[in-house]
Amino acid sequence: MMGSLPSTQTAALYRPGDVHLSIVHDYPVPKPGRGEVILKVLACGVCHTDTFLLSGATFDPRTYVLGHEVCGEVVAYGQGVDRDKIRMNQLYMSLIGDHNDHGVNGGPAIFNALGTGLDGGYEEYVKVREDLLVPVPPGVPPEVAAIAADAGITAYDAVANRAGLGPGTNAKVLMFGIGGVGHLGLQYAKHFGATVYACDIKPEARKLALELGATEAFSLLDLNNKITKESFRVDVVIDFVGINQTFQLGFNALKPNEVNFPSNPISVIVGVSPENFTLNSADLLATGAKILSTQYGSREDAVKALELFANGSVRAIVATEPLTNVNKIIDELRAFDVRGRKVVIPHGDHHGKVREFFHSLHQKS
Structure with missing residues (x-):
């Protein structure tokens, strides 16, 4: 018809x-x-x-x-x-x-x-x-429901399924890129109880990250200094940018040192770019990190994302x-x-x- x-x-x-x-x-x-x-x-x-x-x-x-x-x-x-x-x-x-x-x-x-x-x-x-x-649940307008179709689903899959975060987590999470997908991923991780750190080249994005609950928000240079000079380490990296520079910084934040030993370190790549990543196999073996990726999610992820929008959690x-x-x-x-x-x-x-x-x-x- x-x-x-x-x-x-x-x-x-x-x-x-x-x-x-x-x-x-x-x-x-x-x-x-x-x-x-x-x-x-x-x-x-x-x-x-x-x-x-x-x-x-x-x-x-x-x-x-x-x-x-x-x-x-x-x-x-x-x-x-x-x-x-x-x-x-x-x-x-x-x-x-x-x-x-x-x-x-x-x-x-x-x-x-x-x-x-x-x-x-x-x-x-x-x-x-x-x-x-x-x-779409009642109370969620079309503009918001639309972004659940990719940004909402993909961020949820990255946080809940690939990174394995769930209710009551105490993981330390570093996120690159607080944009259309990342600003949702940050809130999912906070919703589950994670301590979230953010990195973005834009001052306004770093400001937004703090507004949404990030503990700290870094520029690329600030994060590099934090890693090399202050032994900053996290358990999980979720990269919504997907370039070699963010991959390298994120991987360095997962490496164990004499001060911090990340538990089951995981790097989740979400962002898309044509750049190649460089990784030393010895570093990978020494770190024991899992490197995962996501390009989308499932119907169940969509339903859960829409529920979080509907109840005001995100x-x-x-x-x-x-x-x-x-x-x-x-x-x-x-x-x-x-x-x-x-x-x-x-x-x-x-x-x-x-x-x-x-x-x-x-x-x-």
């Missing part, structure tokens, strides 16, 4: 070789196939992965709509969709994909998924498989802008000039204004 949807829409297209998206106003509105629905996109987060895709690093020959942090309402059903389970008046967040999905030509599945190979949420109406929909910092501003936001991400997460709104008239709000039930009057 398609209802009275328009035949064309505004969309932001990835074209191979272009460093910016093409804004078009006559892109076809999709039709749902079996087991699929059409979501009216109410919000879609803008992610550093978009800058990675636009850099040409994946050599993707396809033209498609970017945008993988999607939240919206069902406006049309394909055949076979359970309409008692998938309802039109319910707000849904969409998973990017699942662990059964496959990539193209042997590549990772994450680059053949919603907004990362297949048409995503930088359009007014997007086609989504019904099995990828996650209902403060999602989100700014909204019109879809037509998406290239401006991508350039801001390239310059590391975004506080928290930015989200585009395909529908409605923002009049070019930016609206930032801190979603926290504890702050509501």
